[in-house]
Amino acid sequence: MREIQLxxxxxxxxxxxxxxxxxxxSIITRHGEPEAVVLSFAEWKRLSTVPSFGALLAVSGLRDEDVPERDGAPLRDLEF
Known part of the structure; x- marks a missing residue:
């Protein structure tokens, strides 16, 4: 990706x-600092439609019994 001054x-x-x-x-810079990126609309649309982690889990097919039970042991004590 090339950098170009504003x-x-x-x-x-x-x-x-x-x-x-x-x-x-292209990365648009102002005073040497990156300020914006110019990319095609198609690329922006592809990047903006990435599903959330929650949506991926919802369609994963996992059932409650697929996830192991949490350990009920108390948390360890830390000394600072």
Whole structure:
């Protein structure tokens, strides 16, 4: 992923977008610090639809009996 300064990104926005469409996202920096990322809409959509861990567990097919019982032993004492 290439880094490009904000002022250069403004001047070449069309090229930055074209690069993103080709699968080459750009990090936009301001005063040397990363501020934003330009990526294609398709890539953003793919990344934003990643299911949550809870949703993955819900469709995993695990049943209560598949998960081992918790150990009922008291927690150990720690001395600081």
């Amino acid at each position: 002022r250069d990104a403004k001047a070449t926005l069309s090229a930055v977008v074209d690069d993103a469409l080709r699968g080459e996202p």
